Amino acid sequence: MPISAEHDDTERHLKQLTEDLETGKLAELNQLLQALTPAEIADLLEALKPADRLVVWRLLPPEVAGEVLVELHEEVRGSLIKALEKTDAEDLIEAAGALDPDDLADIVEDLPETIRDKVVQALSHHDRRRLERVLTYPEDTAGSLMRTDTIxxxxxxxxxxxxxxxxxxxxxxxxxxxxxxxxxxxxxxxxxxxxxxxxxxxxxxxxxxxxxxxxxxxxxxxxxxxxxxxxxxxxxxxxxxxxxxxxxxxxxxxxxxxxxxxxxxxxxxxQAGLSEETDMFAPISESAKRRAVWLGVNLVTAFLAAWVIGLFEATIQKEVALAVLMPIVASMGGIAGTQTQTLVIRALALKQIGEANVWTLLTREIAIGLINGVLWAIVVGIIAAIWFQALHIGLLIAAAMIINLLCAAFAGVMIPLLLDKLGIDPALAGGVVLTTVTDVVGFLAFLGLATLWLF
Amino acid sequence: MPISAEHDDTERHLKQLTEDLETGKLAELNQLLQALTPAEIADLLEALKPADRLVVWRLLPPEVAGEVLVELHEEVRGSLIKALEKTDAEDLIEAAGALDPDDLADIVEDLPETIRDKVVQALSHHDRRRLERVLTYPEDTAGSLMRTDTIxxxxxxxxxxxxxxxxxxxxxxxxxxxxxxxxxxxxxxxxxxxxxxxxxxxxxxxxxxxxxxxxxxxxxxxxxxxxxxxxxxxxxxxxxxxxxxxxxxxxxxxxxxxxxxxxxxxxxxxQAGLSEETDMFAPISESAKRRAVWLGVNLVTAFLAAWVIGLFEATIQKEVALAVLMPIVASMGGIAGTQTQTLVIRALALKQIGEANVWTLLTREIAIGLINGVLWAIVVGIIAAIWFQALHIGLLIAAAMIINLLCAAFAGVMIPLLLDKLGIDPALAGGVVLTTVTDVVGFLAFLGLATLWLF
Missing domain, CATH: 3.10.580.10 (CBS-domain)
Incomplete structure (x- = not known):
């Protein structure tokens, strides 16, 4: 049958590839690779351990090997090129040289200087001019995205x-x-x-x-x-x-x-403080280092929240139920605020927010925050009052919930807008800033009100 | 100049549109709308209040009005059609009838029955067959996505x-x-x-x-x-x-x-418990109701965490510093686990995870969890010990941090895989389940160890 109606499935290919690698069935491996597009091979390579990536890449004919490099996530490409640089420099030059200048432009900056020079020197005058034309434009602009093969x-x-x-x-x-x-x-x-x-x-x-x-x-x-x-x-x-x-x-x-x-x-x-170019199998030390930075940022905000709680040590000492219940207030604020913020970030991406509608959006979100604040304040208040057999605990947590959900709605709209204005990516920083606000306000409202009541 | 090099900008259009609407400049409004594609108009409509959407939609010629309906997010389309049904039934029929059967198929289910019947009856025999052919396939399959205009x-x-x-x-x-x-x-x-x-x-x-x-x-x-x-x-x-x-x-x-x-x-x-079809300006009561459900789900997990804390009331009473510091342990676990889980969810979407590499991934994530656990345990331990002038507090939080970050790494890999196997969307449920685990383990480890130490 000439028409294959089979669809590709990286997971199945991955299984077969790994088996072939383990049992050393190179013929089968080659056959599988020949049936795949460069983009499919790139997806597969990313799912392999770095050592296996090398083995597979070496099996590819130069023109495919080059295109696979183009298709890989930047971090994976970088580590693969680094591994190839010493032992397979010639293959790397051949693979990069086999690329169309427009594709070569996407990876040329990732090549080590000695290899890059050789690849560029080997280009025809015409191709070198095409490469240079694309490279004059900064990354992430139309110019860097374009191909020069117009008719x-x-x-x-x-x-x-x-x-x-x-x-x-x-x-x-x-x-x-x-x-x-x-x-x-x-x-x-x-x-x-x-x-x-x-x-x-x-x-x-x-x-x-x-x-x-x-x-x-x-x-x-x-x-x-x-x-x-x-x-x-x-x-x-x-x-x-x-x-x-x-x-x-x-x-x-x-x-x-x-x-x-x-x-x-x-x-x-x-949103998780990761780059989209992240390699799932990067060296452990490197991954650990990068994630440590994100954990450190979040630690600062966690200590800020802890410091707020610390202000009320005496209150907690007097009424331990407060310590038991306080995470509920903070967490509900965080959830509600995240919902608002997610909507706003999407709208920002689609450029659907401007002076014309921000006020409508804000009042709307605050209204929703009030409704849900009151609703869940009643529920949580009743449960807390019964749990600790104390009406004032129920009233305190209910009041704190309403305050925090209102605040979360306000922060959920304003934080991403403000970050966007400042040129900071709201998807990256929004979560940290928002939960800092909802944690601090949540603890402050709950423990602060309790202090006023108890002392 | 025949070639316009101007790019579209929803935010700018939104501003102009809103001004024209307020001042009633219909001629300018029409001119703006004529310069836009149906997809651009749809993006604009979504940024408007429901009442304004109606006004703008009525200004569109039928063939554009129909295509705009197709381009809208489902929820926005639904509310617009509902608003039009009574007062503008004829226009709605005309707009839907002007659509290509392949596009009509995308919205025909959203039309009220009386209108749908009229639209379908008005189709030629040939077009009705084309519509039926597309409608026989379930949503989100190739069949429902296809057009029938092949040569x-x-x-x-x-x-x-x-x-x-x-x-x-x-x-x-x-x-x-x-x-x-x-x-x-x-x-x-x-x-x-x-x-x-x-x-x-x-x-x-x-x-x-x-x-x-x-x-x-x-x-x-x-x-x-x-x-x-x-x-x-x-x-x-x-x-x-x-x-x-x-x-x-x-x-x-x-x-x-x-x-x-x-x-x-x-x-x-x-991830925020919202549908991708969400209308930013849906009726407040509806939005509040939907978000309440998500808050309710999260409340259950918050109460679970609170219940764990409640087990250690006596311990906290004896050492209030524990209450001050416990959110740090829980929050760092949540952050670390989310990083792992985000990587795994991406890999799942690309089908890059299978038996072949899950073990490598798991050991790798646990190693990273251990490194960062130890690193931040030392930092947090020292700060805590100095803050509360108590070595045992520092040691306790350090131990709890290591336990929780190891647990977070394990949960970050296993939870999305498990949810995926069960047919539950990890993007939707993963966050709730994960933070439940990291909260419970964090509080349990910290307060549990403290109890062993203090009593």
Whole structure:
């Protein structure tokens, strides 16, 4: 059967690969690898121990090996290149050299200098210029994301001429869905979708049929804005222009998909103080060091909360029930605040928050905080009063809960907005700051009110 | 200038839109809306209060209004349709009726029955069959994701015939990058990329040039697996086949991008117990109710932790410093465990975890937990001992920290794996379960050891 309807499954491949590695069945291993795309092999490599990654990578033909490097998470790529540098320098040079200049640009900074020099020297003049063009743009901009394999046509030729040119040229670059129409100064003046080329009268000229109502992407546009443009317009590819409107390249949807995936990973990993480029099997000492930093940051806030509790030692001594119940107040505040903050962070990412609606959002969240504060204050108050057979304990915790949930709603809206204004990533710092607020307010409200009552 | 290099910016549009709404400048409002894509308008609508959404939606021409409905988050769409049902039933019918059957399929279940019936009845026989074909597949499968606007060709015709057919047909469906080659029973036997069609000798037959090494997507494949296939293969579109290998439709990358975005939102929102379809401006009572459920779940675990503390009331009474310091032990465990769990959840999503490497991962995480446990135990121990002028307090918290960080590493690996096996979403439930473990173990270790020491 020519058409395989089987879908890929990294977990199954991982099992087979590990078995083949253990039993040394290199022929089977090669067969498996040949059936996979570079992206699939990269996913597999990341699931392997560093030593096994080396073994597998060495089995790959150079052109695949290079593309696999491009597809790996940065940290995994870095450690693999470091391991290859000494023993397999030649293979590394060959693999990197086999890459398209646009792909090479993604990894060239990760190559050790000696290897990088050799790879760049081996490029043709044309390819070196393509590489340099992409490298002039800062990371995470449209310019760094683009490929330079555009096909350009002039406006005054007929479609028939274009068709003959394409046939003579053979093969189109991957994901080409349009030809770009430029004037003699390389300025983009329109695009000619392949679908138009295929369905129109061949005797008409490009000028008659090209689309001129085109949004070209400025090379300096941030990658996240590029992703949003693609999502909003359902593009397959889009032209990139410099400040003078000259065509410098094009961005294709496959790279945009990677941006979207990276951004999502960034948000998720940041919340735990991790980088989205994290290697699951990085050296233990390195992982431990990086995580220690995050634990240290959180320790400071934990000590701050402890210090607040310490202010009320005498109160707790007098009424130990307070120590038993105080984590409930803090934790409910944290949960409620996180809900609000998560909504706000999503809206920020979609640029859906501005002066126009922030006030509505804030009052709405505070109203929800009040409703849930009162609701759960009653529940927790009754349980606490019965548990400790003391009405005042129930009243105290109920009041503290309402205060903390109101505060959590306010903080959940304001903290991410403030961090965003300050240029700090709310996904990374929001959680720490928010729980510091809800912990401190929670302990302060509960133990403070208790002190006023008891003394 | 024909080429606009301006990028879209929801926040700026939101500001302008709100001003136009307030001042009643309908002409300006219309002008702004005409310049935006349906996806952009949907993003804008979601940032507006429900009442304003109605006003803006009514200004849209039917074909745009329908597409905007498709692009909205489910919850926003639901409330908008509900608001429109009584006063604007006719407009709603017109907007839904203007949709392509493949898009209509995405929202038809959200329409009230009376409106749905009218929309479906107004469809041509052909369109109704297309709608039905998509609706037979369960949500979140390839079948429900697909469009039915495929162009098929027979293997025995020449490219020249195909080219003439396309010219006669005019326009291709959006995001068409290949024609599908089928036999007389509609079975997919190959694909003919437009790039091949454009660059090959027109006298050759389709059979000579079609690609047969094609992965067709089974209609029952889960949407998340479809997304992974697209990412691994850099596809623009891919054919969907039924169990007999018959072509039933195609999936295009724009819809895959939406799946990827939805999945990312799902993970992020789930961690806070929210749905990715959440409307930022849903009615307060509804939002409050939904969030109350999540707070209730977390309250149970908070009471569990409180109950553990309650076991040691006598110990705390004797040594109040314990109450001051105990949140530190619990919180550091929670942070460390969350880091591990976040890594594991990402790896699970990429199917990078299996029997083959789970043991390596577990020992690695425990080693990291041990290193950081010892490190921060020393730091916290010294600070605590100095703060309370008591060596035993320092020793107790240090020991408890090590125990809790080891436990956190173990739980961080095992909890998401276990939840995944049970078919429970680890992103949703993982956090609650994990912090329950780290809170309980943290309090138990610290207060338990103290009790052994003091009594």
């Amino acid at each position: 350009t046509v002039r406006p005054n030729v007929t479609l028939d001429v274009v068709l003959r040119y394409l046939r003579q040229r053979g093969e189109l670059p991957d994901l080409t869905d349009a030809l770009y129409v430029v004037d003699k100064d390389d300025r983009l003046i329109g695009i000619l979708p392949l679908s138009v080329l295929l369905t129109s009268d061949p005797n008409k000229t490009v000028r008659e049929l090209m689309l001129t109502d085109v949004e070209a992407i400025p090379a300096a546009l941030p990658a996240s804005d590029v992703a949003m443009l693609f999502e909003h317009h359902d593009w397959v590819s889009a032209p990139v222009v410099d400040e003078e409107g000259r065509l410098v390249g094009r961005i294709t949807v496959d790279d945009v998909v990677d941006v979207i995936r990276d951004e999502a990973e960034h948000t998720i990993m940041s | 098929t060709v027979r293997p025995n015709v020449t490219l020249d015939v195909v080219l003439r057919y396309l010219r006669q047909r005019g326009e291709l469906p959006d995001l068409t990058d290949a024609l599908y080659v089928v036999d007389k029973d509609d079975r997919l036997i190959g694909i003919l990329p437009l790039s091949v069609l454009l660059t090959s000798d027109p006298n050759k037959t389709v059979r000579e040039l079609m690609l047969t090494d094609v992965e067709a997507i089974p209609a029952a494949l889960p949407a998340s697996d479809v997304a992974m296939l697209f990412e691994h293969h850099d596809w623009v579109s891919a054919p969907v086949v039924d169990e007999e290998g018959r072509l039933v439709g195609r999936i295009t990358v724009d819809d895959v991008v939406d799946v990827i975005r939805d999945e990312a939102e799902h993970t992020i929102m789930s």
